[in-house]
Amino acid sequence: MDFTGERYVPNKVFGEIEVEHKQRYHAILDLVKNKKVLDAACGEGYGTNLISQRAEFVWGIDISEDSIQWANEAYHSTNIEFKVSDIKSLPISDHSVDVVVSFETIEHVDEQAQKKFLSEIKRVLKHDGILIMSTPDKRLYSDVVGFTNKFHIKEFYDHEFQNFLESDFKYTHMFRQGFKTFSHLASCHTEKNQATYYRLDDLYDTLNTGKYLIAVCSDKQLINLEKINSIMPLAKRKLMSKLLIDTGEGFNSESALSAELYIEGREFSVTFEALDKLGTIKSLKWIPLEGEMININILKYPPNIQMISLNSFGHRESFTEFQVMDPEFLINITGDTLKKLSLKGHIEILNSESIFQKLNTRIEGLQSEIENLQSILQDHEQLKEHLEFTKKERDNALAVNQNIRIENSILRNSTSWRITKPLRMISTALKRKKNKM
Known part of the structure; x- marks a missing residue:
């Protein structure tokens, strides 16, 4: 369920x-x-x-x-x-x-x-x-x-x-x-159960x-x-971390390696062994915790790798912040063969209330962004329609202008236009004389 x-x-x-x-x-x-x-x-x-x-x-x-x-x-x-x-x-x-x-x-x-x-x-x-x-x-x-x-x-x-x-x-x-913080002093010799x-x-x-x-x-x-x-103290649980390996044919989740991710307070550590026995590795994909939303700060890792967060939301202080389940990091090997992968740092596993609060904030932000984009798109559509209408008006004006030019050219080159030229000149002179009177 x-x-x-x-x-x-x-x-x-x-x-x-x-x-x-x-x-x-x-x-x-x-x-x-x-x-x-x-x-x-x-x-x-x-x-x-x-x-x-x-x-x-x-x-x-x-x-x-x-x-x-x-x-x-x-x-x-x-x-x-x-x-x-x-x-x-x-x-x-x-x-x-x-x-x-x-x-x-x-x-x-x-x-x-x-x-x-x-x-x-x-x-x-x-x-x-x-x-x-x-x-x-x-x-x-x-x-x-x-x-x-x-x-x-x-x-x-x-x-x-x-x-x-x-x-x-x-x-x-x-x-x-509710939860309270207290100091716990007890014998180191306790029963397992x-x-x-x-x-x-x-x-x-x-x-x-x-x-x-x-x-x-x-x-x-x-x-x-x-x-x-x-x-009732927080129950301890075994947290498993997953590493997917690409040897040239892409990542295969079925052949992924698993290792226990140890957490003490806010400190975490995890190690994947014997990677050099898997053949030539092109790249790795690390999923710190499946089914969890986390904030994580990786402080120690091998010098010959490059880590890139694939689906993080951003950074808060020194933490990489995720707002999705199953956070992922791409690991590129930049130097010699990687024999083992050891990672250490700080981690925050978010409880459901924090998750819902973050998701609600994210959803509200995305909704606001959608509304802004829709408004811009609507304005764009209106401008686009106005542009098309203006283009049509211009094309119509150009067509009328061209038609007038053609008709005028035909008229000027016609026989009747040349025969009536002296009469047009006399009419123009009479108009000018009348205007002077």
Whole structure:
């Protein structure tokens, strides 16, 4: 299933977006234990599947038929049922659900649909049931950074979100989720299969400025909510870089070499070995990361090569900036045989929000350029039409002038013209005499 920017898709989206989505589901596992749960707008089903490992039963609903079809094929369990459904009309019996989970859903519909959704949640929840709902804080998610998510219809400010939920629930407890920088000191001797999710045993009175709001609501007093407090580090992943080789017959992606691209902080390094064993190489094409949009600054490379970015957008400070997936560099070998290719430098892997923001900016710029060119073209067409009309007028005038010249020449050379010449001279003299009187 492809990532479009609207729904998180495991193994297609990494980094901050991956952690944000997975942490929400990990954080609520104690609250859904042995419960009947509804995961509203479940997407491709990864969260529903995680909940099913603790819950008695879980329904996953989504308006997308493709998503539900994918979920049914990907996740098989006796305590999961996936259904195609709109959130405005939940396919669940009255007061039959212990917990309703709805992450990053409410902002995707208009105000009328939001109220209908909340009403439906109250209908399907048991009287002591719990709603767990998340949404981005409009001030931090959109206003402060000047970002517009094209999939969002009605976002909430934090007080609006709380008032919205308190209109139907007696108790509402608000959380925030976001990334923080911290110093990590730990033993070098750790188990390989170390957990990737941690609870916070000690809470410190620090300002929580996370851009996502998570609310836990109920008509019954809420307890044990400290279990939701948690830390989830960025997941490590193996990033592969690709090198295409041209030995005289062009680049062949099927025979491309792959090597792991190591990233630590903003530093990257990658090495392709034994290139001299591949025959005479005309040129190389390097794809740093497939399916990623990046900014990259290559600081170290062999002295006998020349690197040319093929599809970059431009340069920002010292970085080559790309606004396309699968960035490419052409590598020309200018000296001796290249035995191996080692590259080092700085890299920024852009998350989906940055990508959409950059693409939106790029699209707006291109649209403006198109409109300017269309205006110039329209003016050009008008000038072209005026030029053609003027040419026709000139040609007509030239034709008339030529005809007059021909007729005049014929007349002057005619017999009648010569016979009447004395009379024309007398007439001209009389006119002049009359004018003098």
